Amino acid sequence: xxxxxxxxxxxxxxxxxxxxxxxxxxxxxxxxxxxxxxxxxxxxxxxxxxxxxxxxxxxxxxxxxxxxxxxxxxxxxxxxxxxxxxxxxxxxxxxxxxxxxxxxxxxxxxxxxxxxxxxxxxxxxxxxxxxxxxxxxxxxxxxxxxxxxxxxxxxxxxxxxxxxxxxxxxxxxxxxxxxxxxxxxxxxxxxxxxxxxxxxxxxxxxxxxxxxxxxxxxxxxxxxxxxxxxxxxxxxxxxxxxxxxxxxxxxxxxxxxxxxxxxxxxxxxxxxxxxxxxxxxxxxxxxxx
Amino acid sequence: xxxxxxxxxxxxxxxxxxxxxxxxxxxxxxxxxxxxxxxxxxxxxxxxxxxxxxxxxxxxxxxxxxxxxxxxxxxxxxxxxxxxxxxxxxxxxxxxxxxxxxxxxxxxxxxxxxxxxxxxxxxxxxxxxxxxxxxxxxxxxxxxxxxxxxxxxxxxxxxxxxxxxxxxxxxxxxxxxxxxxxxxxxxxxxxxxxxxxxxxxxxxxxxxxxxxxxxxxxxxxxxxxxxxxxxxxxxxxxxxxxxxxxxxxxxxxxxxxxxxxxxxxxxxxxxxxxxxxxxxxxxxxxxxxxxxxxxxxxxxxxxxxxxxxxxxxxxxxxxxxxxxxxxxxxxxxxxxxxxxxxxxxxxxxxxxxxxxxxxxxxxxxxxxxxxxxxxxxxxxxxxxxxxxxxxxxxxxxxxxxxxxxxxxxxxxxxxxxxxxxxxxxxxxxxxxxxxxxxxxxxxxxxxxxxxxxxxxxxxxxxxxx
Numbered sequence: 159x160x161x162x163x164x165x166x167x168x169x170x171x172x173x174x175x176x177x178x179x180x181x182x183x184x185x186x187x188x189x190x191x192x193x194x195x196x197x198x199x200x201x202x203x204x205x206x207x208x209x210x211x212x213x214x215x216x217x218x219x220x221x222x223x224x225x226x227x228x229x230x231x232x233x234x235x236x237x238x239x240x241x242x243x244x245x246x247x248x249x250x251x252x253x254x255x256x257x258x259x260x261x262x263x264x265x266x267x268x269x270x271x272x273x274x275x276x277x278x279x280x281x282x283x284x285x286x287x288x289x290x291x292x293x294x295x296x297x298x299x300x301x302x303x304x305x306x307x308x309x310x311x312x313x314x315x316x317x318x319x320x321x322x323x324x325x326x327x328x329x330x331x332x333x334x335x336x337x338x339x340x341x342x343x344x345x346x347x348x349x350x351x352x353x354x355x356x357x358x359x360x361x362x363x364x365x366x367x368x369x370x371x372x373x374x375x376x377x378x379x380x381x382x383x384x385x386x387x388x389x390x391x392x393x394x395x396x397x398x399x400x401x402x403x404x405x406x407x408x409x410x411x412x413x414x415x416x417x418x419x420x421x422x423x424x425x426x427x428x429x430x431x432x433x434x435x436x437x438x439x440x441x442x443x444x445x446x447x
Numbered sequence: 448x449x450x451x452x453x454x455x456x457x458x459x460x461x462x463x464x465x466x467x468x469x470x471x472x473x474x475x476x477x478x479x480x481x482x483x484x485x486x487x488x489x490x491x492x493x494x495x496x497x498x499x500x501x502x503x504x505x506x507x508x509x510x511x512x513x514x515x516x517x518x519x520x521x522x523x524x525x526x527x528x529x530x531x532x533x534x535x536x537x538x539x540x541x542x543x544x545x546x547x548x549x550x551x552x553x554x555x556x557x558x559x560x561x562x563x564x565x566x567x568x569x570x571x572x573x574x575x576x577x578x579x580x581x582x583x584x585x586x587x588x589x590x591x592x593x594x595x596x597x598x599x600x601x602x603x604x605x606x607x608x609x610x611x612x613x614x615x616x617x618x619x620x621x622x623x624x625x626x627x628x629x630x631x632x633x634x635x636x637x638x639x640x641x642x643x644x645x646x647x648x649x650x651x652x653x654x655x656x657x658x659x660x661x662x663x664x665x666x667x668x669x670x671x672x673x674x675x676x677x678x679x680x681x682x683x684x685x686x687x688x689x690x691x692x693x694x695x696x697x698x699x700x701x702x703x704x705x706x707x708x709x710x711x712x713x714x715x716x717x718x719x720x721x722x723x724x725x726x727x728x729x730x731x732x733x734x735x736x737x738x739x740x741x742x743x744x745x746x747x748x749x750x751x752x753x754x755x756x757x758x759x760x761x762x763x764x765x766x767x768x769x770x771x772x773x774x775x776x777x778x779x780x781x782x783x784x785x786x787x788x789x790x791x792x793x794x795x796x797x798x799x800x801x802x803x804x805x806x807x808x809x810x811x812x813x814x815x816x817x818x819x820x821x822x823x824x825x826x827x828x829x830x831x832x833x834x835x836x837x838x839x840x841x842x843x844x845x846x847x848x849x850x851x852x853x854x855x856x857x858x859x860x861x862x863x864x865x866x867x868x869x870x871x872x873x874x875x876x877x878x879x880x881x882x883x884x885x886x887x888x889x890x891x892x893x894x895x896x897x898x899x900x901x902x903x904x905x906x907x908x909x910x911x912x
Contacts, residue, residue: 272860272864291877
């Protein structure tokens with residue numbers, strides 16, 4: 159299967175930082191690979207407004223993500239984290255008013271949302287929409303075939319995709335009947351999040367943006383999701399997660415942590431920023447520039 | 448299985464199918480004219496009566512039906528846009544045509560799975576009890592509450608009645624498939640196929656489901672097989688009546704895919720006795736005009752009524768559903784889902800859905816929802832969902848939504864690499880799929896799915912065209 163991704167990370171050396179929670183850290187070996195990566199995403203002075211109300215939300219975001227890096231964006235409610243993610247995937251509610259985004263050497267802002275996806279950018283939606291009348295497997299097969307078509311591979315029928323889908327389903331620890339249900343219809347919060355990760359597993363990505371993938375998940379579900387993300391994303395792939403909580407950061411071990419404030423990235427550092435945030439709050443940390 | 452009788456003629460099993468003939472001798476046009484103000488209706492009635500082959504004696508039920516219908520026509524005008532039930536529905540193209548009645552009903556072919564025809568050929572173990580002419584007459588000739596022109600026209604012009612009688616406690620586990628093909632099919636070569644000629648057929652079906660019985664009926668109105676250009680013009684004026692006895696159930700599937708130049712006017716009138724169940728699933732996509740008049744009258748408590756309709760207007764056509772559900776007894780349960788998709792700037796859909804919860808219909812649970820997708824500028828939908836509630840202890844809901852596709856759903860597809868045209872196609876189809884999924888048989892579901900897919904996206908597969 160041309161698009162299937164390795165299900166295990168290749169063993170490399172130990173992570174650079176010491177971790178308070180070593181459980182998953184042992185399998186997370188992407189860190190050293192990251193150090194020499196080439197730029198994957200370069201965001202320069204990105205400004206964007208809400209189309210309907212003309213309110214500017216992003217006031218000049220700068221961010222570079224290299225191949226193999228794991229980034230986390232934190233920040234208080236309303237600071238523009240999710241807007242940033244949505245602008246990157248081409249959400250029609252937002253209009254870019256300035257700045258540039260280069261993804262794999264190409265101008266991302268010139269691409270339609272589906273072209274961005276096919277180019278290797280994936281975003282998990284914070285609240286994925288229900289799509290009554292379209293079953294999960296139908297949707298996954300359609301998306302998977304769109305990708306195959308892009309790669310010049312023949313499209314596959316639902317039966318031919320079945321074993322591939324089953325393998326990915328196992329990865330996110332879901333039962334097969336999950337495929338027969340309509341996309342996100344009547345899903346619990348946890349099921350929706352797992353479904354987003356299932357899509358990531360099926361489609362693969364060079365850069366996966368996980369927008370609050372951890373909110374509403376219990377401890378076990380969060381571990382499942384983090385494990386799946388580990389296994390989906392090989393050391394060359396990059397990850398950008400948006401979160402409010404430390405738990406997923408401990409599981410996915412970001413190399414860079416950014417704090418967003420008032421539509422800008424106010425501070426960048428490593429995991430130690432998280433401790434400062436937990437001790438002093440966003441206001442203080444954002445102010446320390 | 449053995450207890451089911453199926454007669455092509457209303458009178459009794461001894462009359463061969465479609466040979467019951469006769470002219471309603473009691474009606475003379477001269478005497479009608481004194482009472483009516485619409486000469487066009489009289490003229491049409493006369494044409495229809497003359498087209499019926501005359502044979503005596505006319506069976507009592509048919510005689511009574513024709514008599515009652517012609518009486519009703521005396522005081523019925525051809526509807527205009529000023530009449531509320533036809534406010535959005537243009538009938539002028541019928542009126543401007545030369546109406547040529549088809550002397551026998553449109554060939555309704557009957558198909559069922561293997562066990563059923565056997566019981567037709569071979570007499571069952573105990574003698575069948577055909578309905579008495581008096582009871583049949585009573586069932587057929589009850590004047591309709593609305594005094595509708597098309598109901599009455601069918602009443603005088605139906606050459607015979609297909610009767611489906613399910614005896615008490617008989618469960619027919621294979622569906623009865625009534626397939627109607629266009630009335631012009633046998634007369635295409637005559638000179639009457641001039642452009643303004645419409646062949647008119649008036650098929651009529653009476654279904655009697657006795658106490659505790661169960662039956663599933665599929666009514667399919669299709670275009671002619673050779674109607675490649677969708678060009679033939681005809682008028683199908685069908686009537687379907689059902690009486691569902693105590694504790695009995697009827698599952699009714701109705702599929703309409705007639706020619707885009709045809710007029711398809713259809714009555715479905717159902718009476719539901721106590722604890723009975725009626726489930727209708729309709730998908731209508733054919734006709735220049737497709738008009739379905741649906742009337743359901745509750746005759747006892749604890750009835751279940753589920754109505755699901757999908758209308759599709761993909762050309763210069765009108766799809767019109769006028770439904771009324773009258774609840775007069777306690778604890779009725781009803782759900783109505785109406786959906787329509789208009790994909791043409793001159794396409795139109797009309798929905799007038801009335802639910803009356805009368806004084807004694809306490810603890811009724813009635814829900815009604817209509818949703819419309821308008822996909823082209825100037826595509827039109829006129830919806831009038833309405834609940835009239837007199838009883839005070841009821842649970843009723845209704846809602847209406849008219850929209851284009853959801854932006855957030857389209858983005859979700861795009862964000863996974865699916866182009867917007869594919870996304871739109873899938874979402875439009877999924878919108879209709881909710882109704883299609885309610886057909887009780889997978890073969891019907893598949894067939895209708897591919898019909899609708901072809902209509903929404905003719906490039907996908909032209910095999911059915």
